[in-house]
Ligand SMILES: O=C(O)Cc1cc(O)ccc1O
């Protein structure tokens with residue numbers, strides 16, 4: 001079965017998997033069609049301004065409210081373990097790709113939380129997880145702590161959500177809103193990649209300012225699945241992430257039973273190759289904000305709770321310019337992953353599936369080999385091919401988990417060793 005999608009970002013969508021399931025002209029009729037249960041799912045406060053307001057109405061076989069108490073979930077040992085209380089060294093950190101999990105590991109148990117900031121209860125902050133799994137989920141997951149962006153690095157994912165079915169492969173990403181239940185299946189038998197979890201205001205497309213009305217991520221390239229449901233009366237475990245801990249309970253049916261829905265809070269997928277990359281055609285390397293696909297604003301104008309930034313294939317044409325990322329120290333904190341290829345500031349050691357962290361004010365930039373190569377390069381137009389890196393940039397410094405701290409590369413600082421000293425006249 002292939003999924004069908006509706007194009008557009010944050011649109012008001014109406015979709016039904018069974019004709020007549022969606023009420024017309026009202027949200028909560030006295031008796032919804034077929035005895036369905038109407039349920040509102042809010043992604044913003046009821047009173048959020050209209051242009052920010054996101055909610056959907058779901059028409060389902062059984063109400064979500066009908067469930068037994070959650071108990072602590074004791075699987076997924078590296079998922080949401082909390083962060084260390086010890087002072088965090090201001091060091092740059094980098095990680096090799098995580099090894100594949102033991103056979104029989106599904107997406108939930110294959111999740112490893114690497115970096116987190118703030119507390120989910122603050123409704124601010126972001127976490128970066130990696131996953132490595134090799135078994136279809138036969139249960140469902142729901143994240144009360146935030147929306148999830150899946151960035152597969154290897155292996156396709158089928159994400160069966162309450163609101164529809166999403167198929168993605170490496171090079172595509174998907175978002176599942178906070179509170180939407182889903183199951184992850186692995187058409188290739190195994191999969192690995194990244195998940196960004198946003199506790200803060202919902203990801204949206206950035207303003208374009210002088211760029212104009214088009215460019216970067218174009219709204220039409222975001223695809224929301226049509227209504228899809230399963231009618232399965234069999235025990236189904238639901239694992240929930242709530243305030244940084246995992247909880248579980250078992251229903252006697254699948255909760256992926258939404259027959260119809262309408263609204264503007266919805267999952268979507270996006271093909272990263274659709275990103276309309278904009279950059280200099282004269283000189284200098286623009287700030288990486290030029291590559292922003294999505295932004296989650298904080299309460300301070302222009303200072304993102306989280307930006308999702310892409311580094312796609314592109315032409316490099318800048319004249320008399322050091323073309324890779326410059327040396328820098330930032331107030332923002334930078335978590336970076338690599339989906340494929342090589343990243344232009346790191347000649348080696350940053351591998352697809354790997355991760356790096358350059359926190360608040362950490363001095364970083366091109367490694368010695370990249371600096372040397374770009375300093376000596378003949379500045380012809382040059383196309384960076386076959387690459388896709390991304391950054392989850394946040395105004396809140398990241399705290400690595402204990403697992404991340406104990407599995408970091410040992411010698412990352414060495415990539416910035418032995419730069420020749422400048423020679424004054
Ligand atoms: O550190 C990095 O590699 C990310 C980055 C990229 C860039 O083009 C400019 C600044 C920046 O932080």
Ligand SMILES: [Fe+2]
Pocket residue numbers: 328334358364365
């Ligand atoms: Fe940086």
